[in-house]
Each structure stands twice: as structure tokens, then as C-alpha cells.
Amino acid sequence: MSGKVNLKDIAQHAGVSRSTVSLVLQESPLVADATRQKVKASAEKLGYIYNRAAASLRSQTSGTVGVIISSVGNPFFAEVTLGLEKVFGIEGKSVLLGQHSDDLVTQERLIVSMLESRVDGLIIVPAYGTEARHVGRLVNTKAPTVFLNRKVNGVKIPYIGSDTIYGAKVAVDHLLFHGCSRIVLIGGRIGSSAHGERLEGIRKSFVENGISVEKLSSVGELSTRKAGYDAAQILMKRGLKGVGILAYNDIVASGAIAAFNEAGIVVGKEVPIIGIDDVELAQYVRPALTTIHTDPMGIGYTAGQTLLSIIQHDDSKLKNIILENELVIRQSCGCDTNKEKIK
Amino acid sequence: MSGKVNLKDIAQHAGVSRSTVSLVLQESPLVADATRQKVKASAEKLGYIYNRAAASLRSQTSGTVGVIISSVGNPFFAEVTLGLEKVFGIEGKSVLLGQHSDDLVTQERLIVSMLESRVDGLIIVPAYGTEARHVGRLVNTKAPTVFLNRKVNGVKIPYIGSDTIYGAKVAVDHLLFHGCSRIVLIGGRIGSSAHGERLEGIRKSFVENGISVEKLSSVGELSTRKAGYDAAQILMKRGLKGVGILAYNDIVASGAIAAFNEAGIVVGKEVPIIGIDDVELAQYVRPALTTIHTDPMGIGYTAGQTLLSIIQHDDSKLKNIILENELVIRQSCGCDTNKEKIK
DNA sequence: TTGCCCTTTTAGATCGATCCAAATTTATAA
């Protein structure tokens, strides 16, 4: 790279000492106004570019936070990053973003790489299957960290997420209200904490409504659109009588809806579907998706704020934050919010 | 942050000099095997974490590349980042990712921030409206840079993209083949280079097929799903007789398809639509989207490779690379590739 | 003028890894 000009050059050009220039760059109130102007002008004229590596080395702080998510292709996380950037943008911190695609090795590599960069803090969506031993390095360094969306057992690191159990429960309450006698959860990795929470929410609703647990089943293995599409095919083979579908997330739901549309089955009328997340897409699917609003951007924002407060006040005793979420009724559940389309 | 242990500590523990430890960490072949083992063991035992800031300061290279895109929420760019990571992952370089949301100020901030971090190189999707003066800083520093997907006039920086003009032309050829007498381009920012290229492709096809330019019109202003949805509404009001639609991209196309589906208009039969990009979504929309395959991941990969060769061999005379693209025929154009669904 | 306090500026040490040239050890040839 270029950038041959450094503090000393500016100092010479402005006729002051390096220390003074440094103070100016840090916007310190110690330096006299006239001097500040002079220095800034010199810096500008010489085309100076701040060297963050040098500053970081000396001051032991990088002005960067690391963000590790599963995939930027997932609209949920895309929205989360917007919330994060809102926080760190105004704070003047850069975001180092990485995606692990739910691969534990990649995740490890990313964490190490970010620790090497001496990020001021980390926000991590743990990859599927992450256990305490996978984040040992992280815990040892005591780097300020916040987990997003997934917990890791046995690790004392605050977790920000939404109340999936409650969300799933409310969704199922609504499906039962629509007269469903069997609930099917489609998509999601069986065994993952997120999947488990959905199951728990379903059971909670069952208990409250006096339904037997046998009425619950689970189909599909991933959280992609294709998984939803395939799951719907399977369900159609099995028969849809009394079935109400809770999708792992909106993406899965949209895949299932596509499959039903294609087969000429009227979603909402013949089979109700409820999603989770309330991604932008949910409004545009037809029929529009009834879903659990989880406010991904809000989650990002909250996670960012939490990390900041840990960094700044070392609130290491800070507890988990679970954001409330609520049912957004559109059409895929069968509630007739709009006149039926003609088709 | 933590990480109190440094090279000197390892050196002491292993009974060698700092220089030797440094060589080991760099995987230098100069150091004897036995020594290497010893040092690595010490580093491991002490829980050493490499300090990239220090290394970067001394060696004037950061092992990081900056990537600036418009939005991670756009699936096209999400796929591009996968291609990039494939390249830089094996090269051992971290990716510093930023999104400017087509805001010039944010873009400027991101560029400066990355230059401050002394990235080894930059890959930038210029924000809409970027002119030479907006990237002056960048040009002055002579940082290795590659533009992606959009050009900036008057700046000598290599550009990687796909042959949109040709793609649009082929798409229109196909629409004309289906008997369309009027071509409408929906979505995209009027005045942007990308929009202009699509128009040019359309005109090229017109010339070749002896069609008058009056047969071309343009509707919509953005490249979102909603823009496509709205544009379709407008077109339905105006009447669809003879209309063939070229969408700015697949997202816009999917919005339009949703609107038509809702109105009971059979896409493909009553109005053909062709998209551009061939994002994963294109396969799942119904009817499946006929589109111009632009291989976003390939574009990312190529851009990454190009940047690497600039960094490594200083191929500053390197020219633009325009990737070929081709028409992928599915159903939205009216070609009856599948039995018609029952509905 | 001197003394005191407050504002502003500064020299020099420092962060931790890398580079260089030179020193040391080991291997090979004569």
C-alpha cells in the first residue's frame, strides 16, 4: 500500500510535535484551536491516512468489532447486520464480518482471526453443533462477546435472542384455534437448540390446550427454501387432513407455500401455515405469510448495544436478553384478512 | 483485550530467540524441525494469540482485504461474497466487509476506514451515483482495487462484471421470438450504468430484428421486489397486449410475478417475463423464472483472483473482465418446458 | 518583578512482530 506520510511529516509541516498531532487526531480538547486548524490543514494537504495498526498496537484497542454469522444469504441475518451497523456506525467502530456457513472449522478459523485482529468485541451466531470446547479460545481470552440467536451450553457469555418458545406456542395456539388436530413442524436441524425451542413451544401449547403429544410431528432437516418445498411434498403424500404447519422460519415456509401452490392446494383454506421471523419476504409471498414477528434488526441493534456496554463498562455479569415477539396475522393461516383473490 | 503473552514469552519458554519464534510463526523453511516443534508447543501451552496489528505495522501488509458492497440483503451480492471467500479463505486473508446501501457518504466512510486498516486490497461495488471525485482518496493511495458490477467513469481501475448488454439483448431476442411487440424494462435506477446497459442491450436486439425504438419503455425506479410488484400493477392498468417484460434483476421479476399471480394473470402465457442474474430464488418462483445466468459466485471468484494478482504482481495495467452470460430457459417466458400445472 | 496556577506543548519510552545483516552451528569437501 501507499500512505508514506505519517505523524512526523505532519508535525514537521505544521511546525509542532508529533504528540500534538496525535492529540488533534484524537479530537482531544487539550489542544488550542489555532493549532488544531493548522494541523488539520497539514494532514489534509499531505493526504495523510491514519495508521490503525500502529494506533492499535500502542493503545491496545482496535476500533473494530467482529461479527460472525452463519450466512449473509439468510435474510434474517442480513437484517440483523443492519441493526448492528446502526449501532457501530455512529460509534465509529468498523465491523469485521464473517460467515461460517454452520461449519465448525470455519467458525474456529474466524474466531481466531478476529482475536488476532484484537477486535474490541465479538458478536457470534454459534454454528450448529457448537459446544463449549469449540469456543475455549474465546473464553480464555475473556474477549467481550455476545451470542446471538443460539446458546452454547456451559459457557457464561450473554445471549441475545427472541423468545422462540413463546413465539412457537402462540403460533400453535393459533393453528389450534383454526381447528387443526395435528401439528407438523417443518424444517430446522433436529437437535439444534433453535429446533428444540420450537418443539418446546409446541408442547407448551399442547399442554395448555389439553392436546396429546402424539399429535406432533417433525419433517425436514434444513432451514432452506428447498427443505420447505420438499417437506410439503412429503406431507401431501401423507395426507393433509387436520394438519397445521409451523415452519422453522419464513424461508422454509415460503418453500412449502410454493409447493402447495404448484399442486393446486390452497394454503390457508386447505392447510394453514405459520412462519417464524417476519422477514421482509413474508409480506410478499402469496398468500401472505402469517408469522411470528421477531424483529431481526432489533435483535441486531440490541446485541450491538449490549456488546458496547460490556466493552465500555465491563458488565460481564450481564445477563441474557430475550426479546418479546408476537403473531402477525396475514393470510397463510386461513384468517381472511383480505378478500380472496380471484384466480 | 487480553492476550498478555507475546513473542518474547514464547522465546523464553522455548529457549530460543524472538527472531526464531517469528520465523516459526511465518512457517519459514529456514528453521530446523526440532526447533519448530518446540516453539509451537510453547506457543500452544502459553495460549499465545498472534498480534496482527504489530505484524501489520512492521511488515506493511495486513492480510486483510476490504469488500464494499451495496447490501448483504441482496442475494446477488450474498452469492458474490461466497465466491470471494472461496478465494481469500484459502489464501489465508480475512475479509473486511462493509455495505453502503448506495449511500455515497457511507461509502466514503467505509473506504477511508479500510484504507486506515491498511487492507492489502479492495473490492468495491460502487454506490449508485459514484463519480471519480468520490473515489479520489482511493486513487491517490494507489491501493490495489477492483470494481465490481458497476463502472466509475474516468477512473483507471479494473472492473469485473458480466456482459449485461449482451445478456439483455439475448433476453429481448427471446421475448421477440415469443411474439412480443412491445418490450418493457421494469425496475432499476434510471441513469445508472447498469440500467443504461440493459437499455442498450434492448436497442441492440431491436436494431438486429428491425424493430422501432418506440416499442421500448421503462417502468419502475428501484431494484427491489416491491418495485417489481408495483411496476406490474401499472402495466396491468395500461394493458398487456403484446408486452414482453425484461426485469432489471430476478428480485424485481419475482415481485412482478407475485403481482400477476395475485391478479390471476398467467405469467408466460399471457405475459412473458425474463429476469437477470439467475439468483437461487429464480428456480423456486412459480412459474420458474427464465433469466440471464450471470453467475454471481463466479463474478466474486474472478474478482478475488484479479485482486490477488494485482496485489502480488502489481498488474496495474490489468484490464476489465466481462464474463459471458447466457439465457436459462424456464417457464416465465412461455416456453413450455414442463407440463402445465393443474390449478 | 516574582510567584502561582492554568493551559498547551513536548521528548522519549513503548506496544509486539519483522527485517536485516551478521554470528553461530553443522555438514561437506579437500
Added chain:
DNA sequence: TTATAAATTTGGATCGATCTAAAAGGGCAA
């Protein structure tokens, strides 16, 4: 064995901004 080449190892300077503690400058009262 000694000379010579090759393989390893090393001390000390260095990258550029920041920190600390202390110096310099200015204002004002006595």
C-alpha cells in the same frame, strides 16, 4: 584435520501512533 559451504539462529533497529510525566508559555495578582 582444516577450509568452505550450507543450514540455523540471533541481536538490534524498525514500523507509526500513543502514553506519561514533565516542560514551556500565558495570565494575573501581589
